[in-house]
Amino acid sequence: MDVTSIIEPLNDAQRQAVTAPSQAMLVLAGAGSGKTRVLVHRIAWQIQVEGVSAHGILAVTFTNKAAKEMRSRIEDLLKVSAHTLWIGTFHGIAHRLLRRHAKQAKLPETFQVMDSGDQLRVVKRLLNTLDFDDSKWPPREVQWYINAQKDEGIRARHIIETADIYQRQMLRVYRAYEDLCERSGLVDFAELLLRAHELLRDNPDVLDFYQQRFRQVHVDEFQDTNTIQYAWLRLLTDAKDNLFVVGDDDQSIYGWRGAKVENIYSFQKHYPNHQVIKLEQNYRSTGTILKAANKIIANNAGRMGKELWTEAGEGDLISLYAAFNEQDEAYFVVERIRAWINEGGLRSDAAILYRSNAQSRQFEEKLMATATPYRVYGGLRFFDRAEIKNALAYLRLMSNRHDDASFERVINTPTRGIGAKTLDDMRCIARDQSISLWAAAIVLINQRTMTARATNALIGFLELIKQLDKQAEGLELYEKVKLVVEKCGLVELYQKEKMDKGEEKVENLEELVNAARLFDFSADQENEENLSELDMFLAHAALEAGDSQADDYEDCVQLMTLHSAKGLEFKLVFLVGMEEGLFPSQQSVDDAGRLEEERRLCYVGMTRAMQQLYLTYAESRRLYGRESYPRPSRFLREIPNEFIQEVRMRASISRPLTATKPKTTSLPTTGSYRLGQRVSHAKFGEGVVLQMEGSGAQESVQINFKQAGVKWLMLAYAKLDVL
DNA sequence: CTGACGAACTTTTTT
DNA sequence: AGTTCGTCAG
Numbered sequence: 001m002d003v004t005s006i007i008e009p010l011n012d013a014q015r016q017a018v019t020a021p022s023q024a025m026l027v028l029a030g031a032g033s034g035k036t037r038v039l040v041h042r043i044a045w046q047i048q049v050e051g052v053s054a055h056g057i058l059a060v061t062f063t064n065k066a067a068k069e070m071r072s073r074i075e076d077l078l079k080v081s082a083h084t085l086w087i088g089t090f091h092g093i094a095h096r097l098l099r100r101h102a103k104q105a106k107l108p109e110t111f112q113v114m115d116s117g118d119q120l121r122v123v124k125r126l127l128n129t130l131d132f133d134d135s136k137w138p139p140r141e142v143q144w145y146i147n148a149q150k151d152e153g154i155r156a157r158h159i160i161e162t163a164d165i166y167q168r169q170m171l172r173v174y175r176a177y178e179d180l181c182e183r184s185g186l187v188d189f190a191e192l193l194l195r196a197h198e199l200l201r202d203n204p205d206v207l208d209f210y211q212q213r214f215r216q217v218h219v220d221e222f223q224d225t226n227t228i229q230y231a232w233l234r235l236l237t238d239a240k241d242n243l244f245v246v247g248d249d250d251q252s253i254y255g256w257r258g259a260k261v262e263n264i265y266s267f268q269k270h271y272p273n274h275q276v277i278k279l280e281q282n283y284r285s286t287g288t289i290l291k292a293a294n295k296i297i298a299n300n301a302g303r304m305g306k307e308l309w310t311e312a313g314e315g316d317l318i319s320l321y322a323a324f325n326e327q328d329e330a331y332f333v334v335e336r337i338r339a340w341i342n343e344g345g346l347r348s349d350a351a352i353l354y355r356s357n358a359q360s361r362q363f364e365e366k367l368m369a370t371a372t373p374y375r376v377y378g379g380l381r382f383f384d385r386a387e388i389k390n391a392l393a394y395l396r397l398m399s400n401r402h403d404d405a406s407f408e409r410v411i412n413t414p415t416r417g418i419g420a421k422t423l424d425d426m427r428c429i430a431r432d433q434s435i436s437l438w439a440a441a442i443v444l445i446n447q448r449t450m451t452a453r454a455t456n457a458l459i460g461f462l463e464l465i466k467q468l469d470k471q472a473e474g475l476e477l478y479e480k481v482k483l484v485v486e487k488c489g490l491v492e493l494y495q496k497e498k499m500d501k502g503e504e505k506v507e508n509l510e511e512l513v514n515a516a517r518l519f520d521f522s523a524d525q526e527n528e529e530n531l532s533e534l535d536m537f538l539a540h541a542a543l544e545a546g547d548s549q550a551d552d553y554e555d556c557v558q559l560m561t562l563h564s565a566k567g568l569e570f571k572l573v574f575l576v577g578m579e580e581g582l583f584p585s586q587q588s589v590d591d592a593g594r595l596e597e598e599r600r601l602c603y604v605g606m607t608r609a610m611q612q613l614y615l616t617y618a619e620s621r622r623l624y625g626r627e628s629y630p631r632p633s634r635f636l637r638e639i640p641n642e643f644i645q646e647v648r649m650r651a652s653i654s655r656p657l658t659a660t661k662p663k664t665t666s667l668p669t670t671g672s673y674r675l676g677q678r679v680s681h682a683k684f685g686e687g688v689v690l691q692m693e694g695s696g697a698q699e700s701v702q703i704n705f706k707q708a709g710v711k712w713l714m715l716a717y718a719k720l721d722v723l
Numbered sequence: 724c725t726g727a728c729g730a731a732c733t734t735t736t737t738t
Numbered sequence: 739a740g741t742t743c744g745t746c747a748g
Contacts, residue, residue: 116738563736585734
């Protein structure tokens with residue numbers, strides 16, 4: 001047996017982790033230290049050396065992307081297909097368990113997965129039904145409350161009512177929400193996890209089966225697990241101490257959505273026989289970048305303690321650019337990227353990272369203006385698009401008539417004369433009799449209390465669904481999708497819409513048919529769950545929202561938030577908007593815990609850079625419609641000066657970073673001329689100073705005149721009056 | 724049921 | 739500023 005390919009490419013610490021006997025293990029893997037590699041090789045090792053069958057291995061990740069990558073890397077390493085290996089996201093695995101054991105999980109076989117958009121709609125409707133004032137009870141907040149409870153494993157029945165009005169009302173909605181989901185066979189994302197936990201907890205036979213089956217359970221990004229995910233992992237592995245987790249407390253950036261770094265500490269308590277291995281050798285960045293990142297993260301308290309190092313050289317200094325304003329910042333960044341490309345660099349090796357999505361705009365504009373191809377990550381994904389969700393809702397209704405969320409979504413899309421009144425009546429009946437909207441519609445028709453027109457419209461809708469279902473029988477999956485797309489009237493609806501958008505929506509619907517054709521249901525799951533192809537496709541759509549842009553092979557500059565940059569690496573990185581109030585964000589500055597999370601985010605951002613790192617901030621920024629003059633981010637001060645070089649494209653009015661810092665070699669600002677200074681010229685009239693160059697007799701300024709436009713003037717000759 | 728207007732918001736995001 | 743959401747009138 002040849003194991004050299006498995007252990008040879010590893011360093012000592014990695015090898016130790018990979019070859020350790022089955023036991024509880026915590027691998028603290030710093031950024032760029034080969035975390036995924038350890039996981040992949042560990043699994044390969046178990047299969048090839050320990051003789052564990054692929055069937056006996058479970059690996060859990062947070063994103064579908066990570067799961068896919070891990071699977072393909074294992075297959076590359078072992079040179080066999082690893083389809084019996086359970087690799088998936090927490091939600092994906094939970095879903096699979098629930099499908100297999102729907103009955104024990106107390107779910108109908110036909111249960112459908114709701115994404116957060118669906119969930120929000122359900123909550124909104126519920127608030128209406130319960131006569132809540134939406135202005136006092138924002139649906140988002142209610143949704144957040146429900147999910148937060150579920151993430152902690154708390155059901156409505158566990159909550160003890162107090163006198164607190166807020167709590168009582170939230171509880172009321174939570175209860176009603178649970179009832180409705182129960183009735184409609186709907187399961188939201190948090191519910192998937194909670195149910196899966198309860199399934200194992202309450203069914204000893206099921207638990208025993210999976211405890212026996214999984215010889216080793218692997219978890220990626222363990223610092224991002226929430227309470228219920230960890231509880232679920234413990235159930236699965238407590239008996240055998242066979243939990244292998246990889247994580248980095250310094251990269252925990254999802255506390256705000258329920259992730260508990262503390263799980264890393266709990267792990268050490270719960271598995272007393274565990275082993276800890278630290279991976280500190282970094283294979284990504286230069287020494288300078290790592291040292292600076294280490295310095296920053298050292299300001300956080302209560303770390304596990306880790307210091308990244310590299311065998312690579314020191315590399316270039318980190319560049320710091322103080323921009324005049326956000327326009328100038330974008331201009332600078334794009335100019336540097338263009339220089340990088342001109343020197344032969346790939347566009348896709350350059351990334352602009354920002355704290356909030358709103359910041360992408362100025363960069364997009366400048367990139368667009370210079371015809372530089374770029375790609376923005378995040379944003380609306382394929383299965384999230386309204387037209388796609390509508391088509392899917394028809395399909396879901398065919399599969400499960402009692403799916404109220406889908407029913408509401410499409411009953412009047414396209415409009416078919418079923419108004420608010422009819423809908424209201426149905427909701428009342430549904431609520432009073434605890435039945436689904438579909439059943440309520442039938443009751444309503446039989447009551448014969450509606451006008452003939454409304455009755456016919458309603459009957460028409462129910463018939464449409466029944467007909468579609470009947471016609472779909474025996475068809476291939478993609479033919480079913482095609483049938484629905486063509487027959488439910490969505491195409492006609494969008495064709496009528498304003499030229500530009502409507503056309504795109506029709507194309508998206510066609511793309512959906514195509515996606516159904518390509519959907520590989522055999523590879524996706526083992527289908528031991530006996531799901532119909534349609535149900536598998538629907539689950540796939542909910543659990544894997546698909547990329548926002550189809551695979552784009554063009555070489556593009558990458559734009560994304562710091563959060564979405566986690567796990568990625570780029571040769572050239574720009575960390576922009578390093579300003580107090582932006583990064584760290586305003587909301588986090590007076591909370592020590594949240595501030596530390598921001599700092600970790602900064603650490604994550606910096607460690608994305610392989611060769612060159614640029615930090616930029618603007619001295620003036622238009623934010624929420626008004627001009628602000630933020631201070632440079634405190635994180636900038638946390639980097640020792642020896643790692644930083646200030647870059648000046650133009651004369652600058654940058655304020656010194658620290659009081660002790662020696663004056664930089666910025667050009668003197670003669671007299672009262674500053675960037676942004678308003679001046680007046682005898683001939684050209686009023687203008688604003690844009691740039692300055694040279695000194696002494698050579699000193700000249702660039703001025704943007706209101707009437708005459710942009711001009712360079714020699715200070716020695718031009719007669720300027722300061723305004 | 725559309726369209727228009729006004730108000731209110733504005734971190735991060737995956738499933 | 740810019741977007742989105744909800745309400746109101748037609």
